[in-house]
Amino acid sequence: MAGRILRADILRVAIELLDRGGLPALVMRRIAAELDVQQSALYWHFRNKQELLAALADQIIDAVAAPTSTGWPSRLEELCGNLRAELLEHKDGADLVATAFAFRLGAGEAIRRFEGELDRAGLSTQEAQTAASVLLHYVLGYTTNEQQHRQAADLGALDPQSMPHDRTPFGTEDFLRGVRLVVRGIGPAAADG
Amino acid sequence: MAGRILRADILRVAIELLDRGGLPALVMRRIAAELDVQQSALYWHFRNKQELLAALADQIIDAVAAPTSTGWPSRLEELCGNLRAELLEHKDGADLVATAFAFRLGAGEAIRRFEGELDRAGLSTQEAQTAASVLLHYVLGYTTNEQQHRQAADLGALDPQSMPHDRTPFGTEDFLRGVRLVVRGIGPAAADG
DNA sequence: ACCTGAACACCGTTCAAGT
């Protein structure tokens, strides 16, 4: 009662478990059980769990929609918004990608997307790297907080002290204010798009 | 062969273990052993491990030196630098504080420090919150990456592809470029300090 | 109030052995 499995099968099941129960549900034993396989079988396809998480992060990043606007400031805003939206699609998605990014394993593609947009803006390589770093850390950090807050509220763990009228400080508009602040800081060094 | 312990004892031992072995060494069993106490004794002083980590994060944040410069842009740069420096003092310090911040338990004091500086700059409350959020996420994210990279290099896990001449993109100067980028974005909305 | 003793319910990872 077994069956051969593929890397892609593992990743598909992992995403399903993540979407359903977040990072706490993403355990090797459950992935294996879902595939009717021994847990040790997973270690033939991935060196360890961290590598699996990195592949998952890459997959999420690849699904981020490309910006369609013209003009680098709008394109940058759009890319940030699209990244946040994709992270929010998966439970604990921001936390997962932020962790993988910190471990320098996955999410390397994300920073290249940002740098690509900043090249178009006419920044030097160094300036583009700096701006990409600031933007990416903001999007990942903000969205991690936002998602954690949302999921805590969903579980009824609401702190009445910090949210008096159910108005949280989070949301698309609040998020975009941060993005625009950074874009303003880029402006002086960039050519007009 | 026991002894009564205090919250402060637990925190002191926890910091020692953190400094020596990072987050992987920060396990309840080792804290208890170091204090000659059963692990369950810790749960009288802290509801769970997460609460302990939050208290640890608060303690680290409280140790961040206050800026001494005059003029809000310099003061802001200095505060960011001091925060990074303090995080680097403890192994996995940035990761610990970033996680506690994401869980909204500790590190609430950190954002108040930033907002305080931005009030002096003459920003509105909303603008101050936005700028504080961007700066804090950048410092925590950047320093987490930097520290992870350092510690991986210390263990000899260096990737020769990504660091061809042992010149890493990390360092105080590189860090400050990001801070200055954000400060430039704040400028247009702030009064002169 | 504060701690012991002992258990519960989990984890990720390894490795000889099979096919």
Place this chain on the structure above:
DNA sequence: ACCTGAACACCGTTCAAGT
């Protein structure tokens, strides 16, 4: 090449019982 079976070495947390 790809998986089984079984173990190893850990974790955080709970809870009756002691003092």
